[in-house]
Amino acid sequence: MTTTHEFWLAGRKASGDGDFEVRHPYDGSLVGKVSVPTDAQVEEAVAAAAAAAPAFAATPAHVRAAALDHVSKRLAERTEEIARLITAENGKPIKWARGEVGRAVSVFRWAAEEARRTNGETMRLDTDPGGTGRFAVVRRFPKGVVLGIAPFNFPLNLVAHKVAPAIAVGAPIILKPAPATPLSALVLGEILAETELPAGSWSVLPVPNEKMPALVQDKRLPIISFTGSDKVGYQIMDSVPRKHVTLELGGNAAALVLADWSSEADLEWAATRIATFANYQGGQSCISVQRVIADASVYDALAEKVVAKVQAQVTGDPSDDSVDVGPLVDENAAKRVEAWVEDAVAKGAKILTGGTREGAAYAPTVLAELPADSILATAEVFGPVLSLHRVESTEDAFAEANNSAFGLQAGVFTHDVQVAFRAHRELQVGGVVIGDAPSYRADQMPYGGVKDSGVGREGVRYAMEDFTYERVLVLTGIDL
Structure with missing residues (x-):
């Protein structure tokens, strides 16, 4: 009997009222079926993420880093299993699939390290007379919930490049995997569920493409990180001009x-x-x-x-x-x-x-x-x-x-x-x-393009900056 894979709604397993098939590109064999979330379940996930945002942003760095370390370790332990899954749903040769898992291991490791060392900066403001006795602390805070839309060609590692930086900065994320290759992302959900991340801080929702416009437009999701075609990417950007949109699009290298x-x-x-x-x-x-x-x-x-x-x-x-x-x-x-x-x-x-x-x-x-x-x-x-x-x-x-x-x-x-x-x-x-x-x-270096190749940068620290903004604290009456 073919397995129907559940999705992850606010950190827990859930089933919808329909499913779709994932087939092996090489021979057309059925790899599995994936449950599709209902509109009500998507709404539940978005509401949970929005509700979790303040508390998740305040989560101690060691909690987020420990979760990221755990994911990195478990991906490494399950390398062969996940690589075989990538090959089955994506069709890439197994040696390249193993390499992809290895890269995802590194992405989560880098994110754990960055979560620990992201300290902000300080500056003295008495460089001009009006700033005498004033001192500033500049820290970065999440812009809000991230909607991560991933492609099929790297179904684990390009998912990692959205999920890991979001967790590192304490931004809830709703991940939408590619319809052709959702299984790797769902396994990542299994591993995330083993951590102590707060409920609502992440969901993996295999939403059909035709239902994405409403999710893209949702004002509770102020950040969109999209990897895919330039046509779709710029359609998304043009449809939400007031959102922060990162686009990793095509190339002609x-x-x-x-x-x-x-x-x-x-x-x-x-x-x-x-x-x-x-x-x-x-x-x-x-x-x-x-x-x-x-x-x-x-x-x-x-x-x-x-x-x-x-x-x-x-x-x-x-x-x-x-x-x-x-x-x-x-x-x-x-x-x-x-x-x-x-x-x-x-x-x-x-x-x-x-x-x-x-x-x-x-x-x-x-x-x-x-x-x-x-x-x-x-x-x-x-x-x-x-x-x-x-x-x-x-x-x-x-x-x-x-x-x-x-x-x-x-x-x-x-x-x-x-x-x-x-x-x-x-x-x-x-x-x-x-x-x-x-x-x-x-995977730690800034990655992205110019012209029709997109806007913004991935690479763990650079994506973390993309998902956050600077907030200044000015202390007054300080004897410097």
Whole structure:
């Protein structure tokens, strides 16, 4: 009999009056069913979060830190179980799923540490005569309840990046997981329920997408943290102009291979990293390599190596330890990628490898001579497809990288420290990675983009700042 998973309403298990299925992207098998909260239950969760907000904000740091430490420890203990669940609902290869659990372990550990060391600041105000005898204490306080809306591509770690900072600052959170991948978030709920966090401080509600507008509009949820498509993200932001909205949206990440990155070892490393991180989540990562911009002096040698490395990517059953690339999240996603590649080819692009679909799986693909008017040239493919671009100089490489509506991260393969700092100054992105693909993310560093890649930053401490505001206490008549 198939298990129907309950959701978490104000810290306790609950069932609604309907359910939906979660199926394995690889073979379509039924992974489980998930109960859907009723409108009344959603209202109960929101009311509980709003009611809990003042007391949760006043919770001692050691209580919040202990809960976060517990989650980190329990995730580590259950790594293999949760990784298998991620693979089953998401389709990503098991080795990448294990890595995702490991990252979530770190996110909760970092949040526990930050909860303990967030002390605010003090300042003397007698720097001007009118401030004689005055001293200020500046501390941060939660803006209110957080509505966290998570995507399918990292169903545990991107949930962690919303839940952990909220708990760390004492902000109640209502988490809405992606409909395709709610199971990892529900397991996180199991672990949160083992802690002593106050009732109402968290809920995990698998609310259908069509019922989200009312939740987004609810004035009791002043903070919205959304990760997903730019279309949906900006619709949310435009609909609630008085709320604090953080958007982590799409990308069209470029890997720049410059003229000085020319030795055999250099090109081997670049090709390996490019091939790996164009395909590592089936390309379903906002910072997966989509564009390779190579100096003409290294282009031909690099292109040959990239094609060979992409062809060497092992595809198949994502539960197999040897598999590098699994299916996309569903067959419709694969069909969309197929249509975009066909559009590019019809307009003149050349397929160097790949270009085929089988069910929800799309073969790792390399394109050359990509026309500027193709969809792939401007949009986020979110699939295992990369394109190669030849340029004549570093200036041209930077200009080509910036020729995008998105600006999340870029990777620059260069040995020149001056060029590295120039890239940091000139590339219109939220992060520049030198000597590697753009797909590197350390979970404690600020992460986010510019242009259509969103607003605000994740990264534990930076999200904590996003969820809080400064409040000043001025002491008068102090003998300094």
